[in-house]
Amino acid sequence: MRVLVTGAGDYLGRRLLEALHRGLPPGSSILGLDRAPQPPLGGVSLRAVDPFDAHELAETIAAFDPTIVFHLAALASVAQSSETPSYAWRAELLGTLNLAEAVAKTRAALVFLSSTVVYGEAFREQARPDETVTPRPDTISGRTKNACEYILRDVLANAGVKHLVLRPSNYIGAGQSETFVVASFAGQIARIERGLVPPSLEVGDLSAGRDFVDVADVTAACLRVIGQIDDLPNGGIFNVGSGVVTPVAEILEMFRGMTGARFTLRVSPDRVRAAGVRSEGCDSTAFATATGWTPAIPLSRSLSTILSEARAQLG
Template sequence: MLANLMREREPGDRIILAGRSSLPTHIDVENCKLDLLDSESVERLIQSLVPTHILHLAAVSSVHQAANSPAQTWHNNVGGLLNLCTAVTKYAAGAQFIFISSGEVYGRAFLAGDSLTEDTIPLPANLYARTKRAGEFLVADILGSTSTSYVILRPFNHIGPGQDERFVIASFAGQIARIEVGLAAPVVEVGDLSAQRDFLDVEDVTNAYRAVVDASDKLPQTAIFNVSSGNARSIDQLLVMLKKHANVNFEIRLSPDRMRPAEIPFAAGNPTALIEAVGWKPSIPIETTIHRILHAARLRINQSTSD
């Protein structure tokens, strides 16, 4: 993400990464500790920076984690956003605000079996999705009454190196990496493999975010875009790809703890609007993504065993 934002910077541009904990960044990126739930701190930061572009990604982002901590998820995903939008209306009303929502907001609308466009009425089917949909309304209601332009992006399932093993493909890769070095029996535990999802490489997703920032002067005052490929692949297909890249054979075993049958069997988004608006389109083959994920998992496991 940072590498993409660093491209073609104008003289004097500053990139500030704000979050609860300090993160490793590029030497030219400033790191600022910020708790979005602390409204006074948020206001002080926005007032001091007067940012021109705000990319809001902070959230409880795991559907499973959100379901297990509903009050905290609503507090984080909506409360922090409310504080940020309020501060923007006071001190940076001329900024472009980019809210990272989720393709999950479409929910039961996916039961139509088509790749959905932004004109589809969202029918969120889980708690995480409901907080993201609420965030969309919040942004529209608060920022829509000011001169702040805003873009709501709905990224679909994105995967890539370093993703937390709470997410399904990262979990498979981590299990395989441990099997390869003898830390686990040759068994990969899985849940429901039949669900079909619109998977994107995380680099393609961050390229989309950068493209929206670059095109800010050309976009309408308000806009909503899917960040998607338009194609759905089953989780089983991706596991087969991982198995092809693995250095060992292993058994695939259904685990009751991982069995959460998909209420939505098919989910894909039509990316045409974003392609036409900013010229972005996904470019990284899924096989390349799978190879990168497994390679990163191996490096992580090898590092942990050598420490």
Template sequence: MRVLVTGAAGFVGTHLVRLLRGEGHEVHAVALPQERLARDLTDVPKHDCDVTDAATLERVFRETAPTWIFHLAAISRAQACLDDPALAWDVNFLGTHDVYRVAAEVVPEVRVLFVSSAVVYGRPAEEDLPLTEEAPLRPGDVYAATKLAGDLLGAEFALSGRLAVIRVRPFNHVGPGQDKGFVAPDFAAQIARIEAGLQEPKLQVGDLTPARDFTDVRDVVRAYLLLMEKGEVGAVYNVCSETARTVQEVLDGMLALSKAGVKIEVSSRRTRRGQPERVFGCAEALHAATGWTPRIPWEQTLRDVLDDWRTRTASVLP
């Protein structure tokens, strides 16, 4: 298939492009002009485009004539959305509208997979767990609201027959290549620096009690591909492991992979207020549609994240 991936230079986009290329698809990457693709993907055609630029989107869609579009481009950090809500709405909602509208006009037979987020479920009540796709929608911040808007707009385009849109709501994902600002890479980066002698053997952590549903990013993008192939137009699918792991479990698993002796220090600066205590999902709809189940063991995921940060840390050593 001829495939277009927006947000192709990001953490998830990079893994998706790798998977698609490995499966033999003709892949075209859409990213901002200042963004660069991973070193092993420099042979993939890159199209400089901001998704809020409808004219450039139209040109790229006409030039590439994709059979599939994976729409990942977004401002994906909650704090960045809080800092600039107007930009968040511009990119995450209006940019998504442009992708849908231009695709419907230029490549009307295309299938589009829109990456929403499980944050649209907000702070779930205990009786709502595990979260299914029918769970109440309670977007509690700007990021969640913008993703839900793009999600529901995709449903409207699909159900009205204007465009074949499939929606996914991924829960937390983790893996090599993820930057700091998330639990696993934050821990891994500090451990790697401690091992290299660049940081005192003190590991700064926030609240270790919340539990989240983590899935390896490589399993996540495999789910995206399977849903593009087999998913029902207009439907929405959770992508999750169906297991809740506490932040403490993430930390313990990471420390078990290192011989560095560290002291744990709880920092209020690393604690996000107003977060739900426990969130995990149900992926039965995804299983039923595609047969997907996670393949990569949890310990392997943590090992790969830690090794990634060991490599990054070694690259800056004198």
């Protein structure tokens, strides 16, 4: 088994490489690609490759000769894409097109880690859409990921290369950037506990609901795909999430129960999305039926781990 992962320096990419090292059969080869050099990772080869350099990317992939490619290279957050729209479009579309053309010349299958953000406006009508719901993306992140799904379908189908699309919901875990709401709460609480900042927690729309799934469950889904790639439909699209929409306010209350610190709340305008408050979840029944995968880590355990890590980071 030879597995290649793009976006090796991103949060999910690094966790997937670690999971592959633990979960693949002995003798497997793993290569992680990123636009910037990455810290060493035991059992994994890492290489800095510019995704805009089609020739270098194609040479690297041809030399490695992967069995399966996981395409994760992307701007991870909605906010990050919104702040740099031109770069978001170039990075997502050109990088994905170059990758698709390179993989089209190999025997590899490709799995694209898209996102449930592609559903966009559809969330207003259905909080937990399944894959039959037509995406109506209303953010740059959603639009670019949806466009990449089309790029891969057109380029790889024409080349006869198998590909799948996974749409994870809001994955969370220890070490995630505080750009994301759960990590932000944990980091702020840890600093309040230490007396490093005033006892006031910055929040956004607490009434918004999200489908939170542990990053380890998402990497487990990827491993499940490797084991069953031959049985999954070419061009198949699958949601990957907990299936439960949890209000952000409930996340905050769960954190309150894990700390003795007392704090007030302050709504920060830059934490409020322009799209407005709504619930965003997904129905993962199709993926569970096709692969037998189900999320194994309870939300409470994920939050406890994230808060413990935030405390440890303070020394």
